[in-house]
Amino acid sequence: MDERSAPLPYPSGWFCVGRVRDLPPGRVRTVRLMGEDVVLYRTRRGAVRAVGPHCPHLGAHFGAGGTVRGEELVCPFHGFAFGPDGSCTGSPDGVRFRGSLDRRRLCERDGALFVWCAPDGGVPAWELPPAVGVRPLAWWSGVDPTHPQEVLENSVDFRHTRVLHGLDTRETAPPEVAGPLFTVHQRTTTRFPGLGAVSLEQPVTLVGLGMMRLAVELPQVGGTLWMWVLPTPLGPWRTRVRVAATAAVSLPGVGSARAVDRAASWAALRATVRILEQDRPVLAHKRYLAQPRLVPGERSIGLFRRWARQFYPGDGPGIHTEPPPGFRSVSAEPEPDAID
Ligand code: FES
Numbered sequence: 001m002d003e004r005s006a007p008l009p010y011p012s013g014w015f016c017v018g019r020v021r022d023l024p025p026g027r028v029r030t031v032r033l034m035g036e037d038v039v040l041y042r043t044r045r046g047a048v049r050a051v052g053p054h055c056p057h058l059g060a061h062f063g064a065g066g067t068v069r070g071e072e073l074v075c076p077f078h079g080f081a082f083g084p085d086g087s088c089t090g091s092p093d094g095v096r097f098r099g100s101l102d103r104r105r106l107c108e109r110d111g112a113l114f115v116w117c118a119p120d121g122g123v124p125a126w127e128l129p130p131a132v133g134v135r136p137l138a139w140w141s142g143v144d145p146t147h148p149q150e151v152l153e154n155s156v157d158f159r160h161t162r163v164l165h166g167l168d169t170r171e172t173a174p175p176e177v178a179g180p181l182f183t184v185h186q187r188t189t190t191r192f193p194g195l196g197a198v199s200l201e202q203p204v205t206l207v208g209l210g211m212m213r214l215a216v217e218l219p220q221v222g223g224t225l226w227m228w229v230l231p232t233p234l235g236p237w238r239t240r241v242r243v244a245a246t247a248a249v250s251l252p253g254v255g256s257a258r259a260v261d262r263a264a265s266w267a268a269l270r271a272t273v274r275i276l277e278q279d280r281p282v283l284a285h286k287r288y289l290a291q292p293r294l295v296p297g298e299r300s301i302g303l304f305r306r307w308a309r310q311f312y313p314g315d316g317p318g319i320h321t322e323p324p325p326g327f328r329s330v331s332a333e334p335e336p337d338a339i340d
């Protein structure tokens, strides 16, 4: 599918390009983002940088043999070196030229690396919220023929959680919108081995179209579970979805132990991926409908789509209805008993 025929264009935003731990000092890696390569590297002192892949001298690809020397990135073709500000700092015979790396904005949050990407090449319009402060202990990733908006729309689609996943999930309050953040209030009743039916009430926060994160308090095991779902647009209708989990539990008689946290993190990750595996065939074959026939109880899907418009140029793909007055205020209107 090329960019013109993709039913949703690329959105702007911060998108995960990998794990912090996969980029040790001295490492150069190429990642894919919105149909282009981005080269990541970590300097010897530990600074992480993201740049366009081609050298400004004669266009060699830094990912094909580029190296890190101290704080510089060195091109494999003629050995020109580039410093922290992107400028050319030297070469094997001491010659320099005026020219700079195509630097990309990058930030780290909770063990993951994010690069700002906008189809129009614009500078970041917003920053990612502060890190939660924990490193994921379990990770999963898969590539699907879909779009980040389609992946995240599932977080406000409560009918599918009952039918497709067999989960009793209910929305407990209307979503809250605050700029690039969209917070969903929900309660899920599920069964935990050894604990029986457990009701989990947790807000789910969408951070642009590149991150969904939630924190679940687990009083039964004296702990907290953090989960992240990170969709990254690789190509026009090709998305890598990463899922990460961190559990911090304190069991009676055992206390808190790294091994217990790790096992609980993997258990939570596996349970989430089992759910995602049920979504994947639907996501792979569904068509994005700009004018869906929403029924009562699905107002949040319309709100989500209007919120998502801000990540596209112009009016965005939207749902072809006018946003309600005051839509951009912090609290959404209560749900009407009518078709949206
Ligand atoms: S192309 Fe990179 S140094 Fe010549």
Ligand SMILES: [Fe+2]
Binding pocket: 154, 160, 161, 164, 165, 275, 276, 279
């Ligand atoms: Fe789902």
